[in-house]
Amino acid sequence: MFLKKAERKAVVSRKESLNSVVVKNEHITEDKKENGEIALTVEGDTHSLLARIMIHVFGLPRKKEIILDSRGSFIWDCCNGSVTVGEMIERFSEKFNVNRKESEVSIMHFIKSLAKKGLAGAVIREDAAKGADSAACE
């Protein structure tokens, strides 16, 4: 009665995750610097009364800036909704001369941290998932 029914986590197969695409949060502004690094500016929550009070009392910044290094900027550029995670891995390993598995682990971790911070999200494309089943990639 008082016990909450455990929420079922959606199980995403490796095929699906590699064929998904990453889309950026539209509310984020990005600024490309001369050295190729990208600075992301995230607007803080200023709509709620509590947030406004906190900003006034503690002098919290209204905007948050995240600077991505050359590797992060490269992945961020690929997050345009058309490049799949699998393609991203291939491009990254080619550009930085890294083993495929190494770049897969690093990119997956990076995408997860982007999603946690609300900067981007992964979209599983239905057509891509179906296509992946039929394609003999190995």
Add this chain to the structure above:
Amino acid sequence: MNEEKYYTFGWHGISFGIPENWELARETGNRKEGSVRLDGIYAPRFEVAWKKPDKHYNLKAVFGRYRNDVEKSARRKGQDPGEIEILGGFTESLPGRETCVFRWGSGDPVYECVSFCRECYRLVFMRYMPQDDADPAPRAKRIFSSLRDHSENGDELWSFLGLHFYMPGNFSLENAVLNSGFIRMDFSDRKETVSVIMISLAQELLEERDLTDIMRFYLKKDLKHFRNMDFKEESMHGHAGVIGRPVKREGRLRRILFPEKGCIRVFGWLCKQNNKIFIAKAFSLSEQGLDEAASMHAHIRCHSCS
């Protein structure tokens, strides 16, 4: 049709040839008993487990038990084990071993091999899981027949994410950090210890600091008793490298008060072809042992032609 490229994978003295895009995904255990799993791009493809058999060893009994386990676990997972078909003529190229190869499962059948070597006295279980492979039987045959469960010359192959090297069989793996971008494996032979480190994205790292600084940073704990190290530039494996040796303490009294705790030598080089930094550390209690341990850096294969 392009022929598939294979490479030799090795772990705890067991080695076999596998397709280029399979990589180690999980490892457990030690030399006596353990397992590894190798994944392809989308799914697990190959599993190997090894152990020392009981005193009253009998391959038929081992195979019978293994077969029952396979059937049970398949049913538990909701798979249809189908009929178990024993395949002959699969491993003629494995002399001195007792082997049994079989295939089970409906749909994509799973290929299994149980092998026992009297020389190293180890039982090896191999499982190949084909995933939409056009012709899995020749591939299974090629992998199973390439099994080597002990080395002929005593040097054992270790490989992980592009790091391949040979280590004498008397050195056992003590500690391993297997991260993407940073790999460190420490081996020990009671008196001598050898550490092998591989760091990815080398060019990007070297923009901020030089090779000596990187070596000092990653060997911070190892060099804490050797404060004065002398790093000299030297060519290694055809690349620009650095060799570090401790500077002998001046003054007899100093040497008596602060005696050196063993001998150390460190090697580091940048492989531009792979964009990786390789570091090898050899430590020994005696100068003679150090020379032997230090020679092991030559067995690291940093790129395909070395």
